[in-house]
Amino acid sequence: MRKIYLLAAALICMTAANAQVSFGHIQNQIPRNENAINVFDVVKDSVPFEGVSVDLGAAFALQFQGMKSFNDQVPSQLPVAVQGYHLNDLENNFNLPTANMTIGAQLADGVRVNLGMYLAARHHNETWVEGGYLQIDKLDFIKKGLLKNVMKYTTIKIGQMENNYGDAHFRRTNNAYAITNAFIGNNVMDAFITEMGMEVYYIRNGWISMLGATNSKLNQNVAPIVPAAPTAAAPNPNTTISPTILAKFGFDKQLDKDLRVRITASYYHTANSSGNLYASDRAGSRYYGVMTHAGTVGTPSNIGSPTSNVFDPTANKDTGRFNPGFGNWATSYMINPFVKYKGLEFFATLERATGGDGKGVDKTRKVDQYVGELIYRFGTHNNLYVGTKYNIVNGKLKNADADDVTVTRFEPAIGWYMTKNILAKFAYTNQTYKGYTQFVGTQPNDFYGGNYNGIMFEAVISF
DSSP states (O other): OHHHHHHHHHHHHHHHHOTTOEESOOSSOOOSSGGGTTOOSOOOOOOOOOSSEEEEEEEEEEEEEEEEEEOSOOGGGSOGGGTTOOBOOOOSEEOOOEEEEEEEEEEETTEEEEEEEEEEOSSOSSOEEEEEEEEESOOTTTSTTTTHHHHTTEEEEEEEEEOOOSSGGGSSOBTTBOTTOSSSSOOSSOOOOEEEEEEEEEEETTEEEEEEEEOSOSSOOOOOOOOOOOOSSOSSOOSSOOOEEEEEEEEEEEOSSSEEEEEEEEEEEESSOSSOTTSOOTTOOSSTTTTOBOOOOOOOBTTBOOOOOOOOTTTTTTTTOOOOOOSSOEEEEEEEEEEEETTEEEEEEEEEEEEOOSSSSOOOEEEEEEEEEEEEEESGGGOEEEEEEEEEEEEOSSTTOSSOEEEEEEEEEEEEEEETTEEEEEEEEEEEEESOOSEETTEEOTTTTOEEEEEEEEEEEEO
């Protein structure tokens, strides 16, 4: 944290020492306040270039959680070694406060840089760099007016950055940045990953297109890949990591002063995976400790062994989410329709994720996700809202499973933008698990007939 303070002080000193450096004159930037709601794409604005300018922002979030977890396990009927098994009893109390920081700069006309950091997060309590990128909206730094008519509609982003897969991630909570999320939780199957790559956008007359590629690595390094030893389940381990291909195409139009219609289709594919699109959010889930079990005390036997406590909010950061856990290749498709009529909004996610488990014995399995959000905004500058969100995920955990599993979540919420930078919201969440086996190996399955429900209050500040 001390390093962050020193950096901020250095920026202020630099501004005082060099009159050509200013604060806040940043081009083509999505706001970090209430004005960012329903902004999905990179923007082209008319902010003039006034020399090198520095951007400094932050976000803070705090939740009060009142959640309880249940399942159909009966401890007295379990094997002797795990008869003390039970889900953790959760207190009604505050979660760890989270904080983000953003540092950026306008470096040239149409060229800016952005760096995002987690100052405090569920998975990383210490300061951690989320990612950064260079955004190019003009090529004047090469030659004045170069490809002016093309760059009028084109944006290039390069860096270790969040992959632009689908539209749902524009409405999700990113650690402390929760100002655009009308609800508490993200999607049950939450797509978010940061990889080294490039994305090229072309947006004109309502038509949206994007093509991108990454190196498929969440953690960057130059170490060679050492294949794992072949096994019957994985006879052909990966000897390489393949690039990830991203694409998006859609249409977004304000048809009249009251009605806006948008629909996009997105694509994600990697042939030899390293990261995991659905488990790479280092910030972690909003629902702390749900569906986790306590440790048991017993003597190991041939029918099982004592369980360990898995409550740890850092190591077990994704509680409440569903991870399809593909072990090799993965392909995902997402369709996002959005309709806004006056204060009423409808946003949906229709997603299919497919992939393989083995290395050489892959059998394709699929997981489907359907999400519907209905929100009504009213009051002064629509600063109040009521909404409801329904989310269902259905698919196979692994090829050996005879049946699909299903996870459903229902979440009604209300919210108040006290100012454009301060949001208070309250939600009730009820999530159920169906189709899960009673045991995973010899251990009781936490999700067997599982359910968690309760209330959450969240306060958010973002600027």
